[in-house]
Amino acid sequence: MKLLSTYLRKLVLKLERFLPPRRLIVVKGDALPAKMPMRSIVLAQDGREDWCVGLQCPCGCGRTIELLVIEEAHPRWDYSVDAKGSPSLHPSVWLTNGCRSHFWLKNGRIHWCH
Structure with a gap:
């Protein structure tokens, strides 16, 4: 089963370039939804503040x-959205576990990153 799981993950990574770019979805509140969309990026906004x-x-x-x-957070990320609605993040995302x-x-x- 683990071999199949590894194979499927590698296949998804290879198909990434053929799929449409990810989009930004805005939700109201200071938390992410319990069920996250597969390929979209979710921005949680509480009032006028990006969270x-x-x-x-x-x-x-x-x-x-x-x-x-949010400005007060450390570490924190910046995001931008291009004219086509495609998001970018800065700095990179690096999971340490x-x-x-x-x-x-x-x-x-x-x-x-390799």
Whole structure:
């Protein structure tokens, strides 16, 4: 079963470049939804304040990644959205435990760090 899981994760990573860019979805509140969309990036806004950005780990492990974008947070991330609605994050996302993924999100596309 583990071999099949590893194979499917590698297949998803290879197909990434053929799929449409990820999109930004805005939700109201200071928390991410319990069920995260597969390929979209979610921005939680409480009133007029951007709170956090979330996404499912692109490696396919199923982990929800939550990145704070509020000014007071350390560490914190910045996001931008291009004219086509594709989000970018800065700095890179580097998970230090679990799957240990390290990637950039640029114009809705995952760029893996090696």
